[in-house]
Ligand SMILES: CC(C)(COP(=O)([O-])OP(=O)([O-])OC[C@H]1O[C@@H](n2cnc3c(N)ncnc32)[C@H](O)[C@@H]1OP(=O)([O-])[O-])[C@@H](O)C(=O)NCCC(=O)NCCSC(=O)C[C@@](C)(O)CC(=O)[O-]
């Protein structure tokens with residue numbers, strides 16, 4: 005098909021939508037994804053006066069994207085991609101020097117993370133460990149009253165094996181770790197937690213839990229009201245994620261010799277520790293925050309966008325506690341991300357630039373053993389968050405935050 009033919013097809017489809025013959029989302033039934041996207045751009049251009057030439061110049065396969073990632077495809081959006089590192093990370097799965105791909109529009113952010121990476125690597129690298137795995141889905145059921153609710157809870161405790169068998173029959177990679185019940189009046193919430201290997205696992209967990217819910221309804225008086233009862237808790241600030249974890253619970257720490265702190269950041273460890281205490285701990289407590297950190301979300305968001313993670317789950321990725329101690333000859337610092345939801349297969353990880361970013365980290369696809377690639381990604385993100393915390397805290401201590409953004413962010 006020549007460009008002229010494709011243009012003519014897109015125009016004809018756009019006309020059919022304008023005439024009310026077709027809806028935007030029905031275009032894929034009448035043309036390939038690229039032509040349907042071109043028709044939608046024409047419609048938007050006519051209606052809004054916007055020019056969408058750059059939006060139409062995208063690098064991914066429109067058919068695959070329309071199949072698994074987006075509906076009503078019109079094109080692609082682009083973000084600047086920077087890199088920070090090398091960052092030495094010694095984890096259970098991560099044991100290398102990494103360059104972090106960071107998609108961002110915030111000037112000074114990459115420089116800051118880079119400065120933190122430089123200091124951590126000069127100090128010998130960061131330790132990192134995934135200490136818990138569990139992607140959760142928590143349906144809500146209606147029962148008659150608390151008596152019935154307690155009966156359902158008891159049934160769940162006695163029949164976890166049946167639920168596990170049913171749930172795991174829907175996936176060849178996921179395993180049901182546990183089911184926790186919560187009875188609130190005539191509501192019963194069941195928080196299913198899965199080890200989803202290298203997948204972030206939300207689709208996997210949701211499909212598996214739907215199957216398990218059919219068993220609960222068949223064998224108890226509970227009636228399913230919603231497959232997600234918000235006790236999961238997906239993409240919302242929730243203490244349960246900050247305490248119990250969701251996805252991967254991952255922690256990283258580093259001991260930076262005093263002279264490296266002073267040389268790299270221009271401040272003493274005591275100054276960094278004081279900013280952390282008064283800002284990240286006391287200030288966060290007074291704010292009623294779930295995240296006791298400076299900007300872990302910045303690092304999580306930048307790596308998430310670069311590597312095809314679910315951007316909305318930065319909400320949970322921000323559940324981070326940062327600790328800093330000024331010790332005799334060194335600064336000790338740690339970050340503790342309770343609910344980091346990452347995958348190296350599935351979701352947006354197969355899009356071309358996202359897959360390339362995962363290749364930069366050496367974690368694309370399924371790991372051996374299963375789950376090890378997602379573990380490695382989680383450990384590297386935690387170490388990156390540690391780098392960002394150190395640099396920003398030091399910049400606040402040295403009063404360089406605003407000048408840095410004036411210089412690099414404007
Ligand atoms: C901007 C710096 C790094 C300058 O810091 P500096 O020490 O003046 O820079 P330097 O020229 O001496 O270089 C030191 C290191 O910085 C890095 N670096 C230095 N320049 C660059 C550059 N152009 N590109 C890449 N890397 C750069 C680089 O790693 C270099 O070390 P080397 O690798 O050479 O050994 C520092 O002032 C800084 O980090 N400031 C903090 C900025 C920051 O963290 N911003 C992001 C958070 S702002 C926000 O969104 C969150 C917030 C603040 O609202 C949250 C809250 O409420 O707290």
Ligand SMILES: NC(=O)C1=CN([C@@H]2O[C@H](COP(=O)(O)OP(=O)(O)OC[C@H]3O[C@@H](n4cnc5c(N)ncnc54)[C@H](OP(=O)(O)O)[C@@H]3O)[C@@H](O)[C@H]2O)C=CC1
Nearest residue numbers: 175176177201202203204205206207208210314350351370
């Ligand atoms: N459904 C929902 O309610 C929500 C969905 N999402 C979306 O879910 C998507 C992520 O879901 P997710 O289930 O991770 O991804 P996918 O839906 O893309 O499924 C990933 C699948 O890859 C297969 N797979 C192959 N190799 C591996 C491996 N090594 N480890 C694990 N799985 C492997 C598994 O198939 P199999 O299971 O057959 O073995 C797994 O289910 C994102 O697009 C996100 O935006 C986000 C929030 C809510």
